[in-house]
Amino acid sequence: MPRRAVSFLIALLAVLLAASPARAEAPQRLDNQFTDASGWIDNRAPAENAVQDLQDKTGIQLWVVLVDSFDGTPAQSWTDETARLSDLGDRDALLAIAVEDRSYAYSFPDDARISDKELAEVAEKDIEPALRKGDWSGAVVAAAEGYQDAASGGSGLIWAVLIVLLVVVAGLAWVFLRRRRRAAAPAPAPAGPTEAELSSRANALLVELDDDLRASERELELATAQYGEPATAQFRSALDEARRNVGEAFQLRMTLDEKPTPGDRSKLTRIIELCEAADKRLDDESDAFDRLRDLESRAAEVADEVDRRRARIEAAVPGAEATVRDLQARFSGGAVTAITGNADQIRERLAFAADSARQAREALTQGRNPEAALAVRGGEQAVDQADHLVRAIERAATELPAARSAADGLLAEVTAETAAGRAALTGGGEVPPGLAAAVTGGEQVLAEVRAALAADRPDPVAAVARLQSADAALDAALAAARDAAERSAHARSMLAQALPVARAEVFAANDFITTRRGAVDYSARAALSEAQRHLSRAESLAASDPVTALSEAQQAHQLASQAGQSARVDVQSWGGAGPYGRPGGFDAGAFAGAVLGGILAGGGRSPGGFGGSSRRGGGGGHSTGGGRRGGGGRF
Known part of the structure; x- marks a missing residue:
């Protein structure tokens, strides 16, 4: 599933950001290939020339944006969402730099000429050294040149080929002599992932599938209320089966954390197998489930329902706040702390739901039914939360x-x-x-x-x-x-x-x-x-x-x-501070609440729909969904 549209938040966030002493920017639609609102780069000519040269020689169009801050949003999430809002395609790459955060990320098309490893090497060896020195123009030049070398095979390709040919000719004689004296032996098995890599993969899948189950459960409740138990029985069966797999995987994960043993590798592999089986079971039903709910044709109806539920919940907020104050006065402990920030979180979700319904109606008037469906699905999740x-x-x-x-x-x-x-x-x-x-x-x-x-x-x-x-x-x-x-x-x-x-x-x-x-x-x-x-x-x-x-x-x-x-x-x-779960630095309001609630996923994956959607990546050069790859970090 494509990630959820949030363009309707940008105008509001821009107004709020203007009042902030630092230019903390929300994800945005880029109008120009080179965006530097704060003027961090004095002389853009070298960077612009390198970007143009990359496009002329490889066809890759590199978009660049420099901001003061990513407003508390994870760098990869910010970059992925900006790429989506900007309609970047399969020949467009994006490099985003938050100067005061000292963090950056890239979103790259699925270009077969450049591997994930090469993307990570360009980041580590070319981009980050320039960023650490505060050479913002140099970082862009290094990125453009690194991508160009990777896509074209490097400027020394011809010499490399000649050297390889000489080595091959010399080596053939050696191989001919050695072959007669060497006993046949099976080829060594390729090295598998390390235990640390398996653990990281298992943990990411557990989080991802747990999110999918939570989103799918609510989607199924809505569908059952509309169409009845018989029509949704197959989806309930898929959800129950996936839940059993993920429950077993969590149980294994707990045993690994409590009592690490030499057999951990097999258990980690089993966790991954269970999660992938659950993922496949949900995915097998996702298309049929979307056809059942048919949000594209029902977007106006669902938007009205979102508004009705939002109004009812808004009426309950003052009473809920009074209840929290009363409990805080009478009791202490984790149970009180857990609800302390709920009123603020309720308002953030309701604001997001209101904007979602409005955005859906605007999309419908312009015939953009898929966008309307995504917006009302986000509104449903927000009022649910x-x-x-x-x-x-x-x-x-x-x-x-x-x-x-x-x-x-x-x-x-x-x-x-x-x-x-x-x-x-x-x-x-x-x-x-x-x-x-x-x-x-x-x-x-x-x-x-x-x-x-x-x-x-x-x-x-x-x-x-x-x-x-x-x-x-x-x-x-x-x-x-x-x-x-x-x-x-x-x-x-x-x-x-x-x-x-x-x-x-x-x-x-x-x-x-x-x-x-x-x-x-x-x-x-x-x-x-x-x-x-x-x-x-x-x-x-x-x-x-x-x-x-x-x-x-x-x-x-x-x-x-x-x-x-x-x-x-x-x-x-x-x-970053306090029990409210609010991102440090700039308060992005409804946008931050949507990220925190998993409605807009911080790893570039929007939950929504039965079984979730595109997959969460990890580390440099990972998939960010929609056929794009990402990476980055601090400098």
Whole structure:
């Protein structure tokens, strides 16, 4: 699928940028082959001559843009989006340089004359040395000359051919003599990828497929609501199969992170196989799914629906903000932090949805139906995420008080168990192994949790986690003194408190990752996937095996907490500051929100449609979708 059109944001962003002391630019449509609005290059003649020479001799047209800053957007994403907005074709390359960010990227057509390796070498050996010296014109000249040499085979091609011919003639005699004396041997197998390369590939695929599953799930819900379960059954089957593959892959990834072993290479290969199988399964259904939804013919209808949903969600924003303020005043901890920035994120998604609907209508009046379809699909995703963010606040308003009540119940339970354990220690009978440590630890946890819960803004979720851990240690130590019926009854009682809290923690982590997935790496996603697996197992065993179900619920809670914390770190790193997940430097508003939410993918891949779309690349010389390649970095 082509990447999502965002040209309707540019005019707004340009106005905002004009007020900024530094010229932080949003991705833009280039009107000229050479764009340098801040005048970083004093004498453009050498650069323009080199660019023209490249075009005359190879047919490659190199576009160049220099800006102060990429406005917090990843360099490759900024460059890919600018190339798309500028309608660059299969003979057009783009070099983008953010001078004050000290970063750059290139977007190159799929030209068979220049390999990915050669593109990376031109970047490393020609472009970056000039950039590090602040020679912006020299960097453009070096790029143009490097691409020209790579495309033409280099200025020394004739001499190289002559030398090769001489070597061949001399070598033939040597080969003739050696052949008689050499035993036949099989050719060595080509070197495969290193373990580090396999790991990088596996991690990228996990993130990519997890995004695809999240986008596809919502697309399927919309289609099912419109056409019914029978019409969408084949797509549900494909989604379930892909989800199982990705779930297994995440489980393998977690085991690799926890216990690295010499057999990691085979596990990494298996992760890649599972992800590629899931990807193919979704792709096999994507064309049929697009025909079913037929957004091109329904774009006007969908735009109206986007506006209706946007208006409804806008009406809910003041109440959601008041709820967040109330929860912040009453509670602390990760569950509160996770929703702190939701109101801002809701407004950003709604602004994007409004512009998407407007852009779709403009495209329809001009007969550009494919563009209209892409715009309304982006609008749908934006209002979906806004609704998701509102519901996350509403859930927190229910679940935080519930966790506080659960903590009170656990306090009573652990108090009773420590008393029973203390009695066993002083009763004169046989003392179970580990009981003394469990009792001492339980008493310490009780004292600390009571003090924490008495504070003005307690963290009930953390309190529940600590009490559950103490309870598990006491359970294990007292198990020998309990019969099976007593253990089952105790587990059932504890499960009634543990399961809702675990479920709430899983939902909170899932809400956060879904609405900020553009910034979240594989580790948080893997932990969440495992938390969901343990939660599902706990729910299925609750009636028949409460002891095992309790253990599964506690593992789900622990993993979901880990996922939420890891995801928040990822978003803060991506955003540069604060819990809001806002890119550092210039605030790009709805555009930044769309990138953060995965509606506009930071790696040049727009999700949208069943099974996502073009693939995310990595490293220098990678594919950026649409038949283009990219690379770059810092200087």
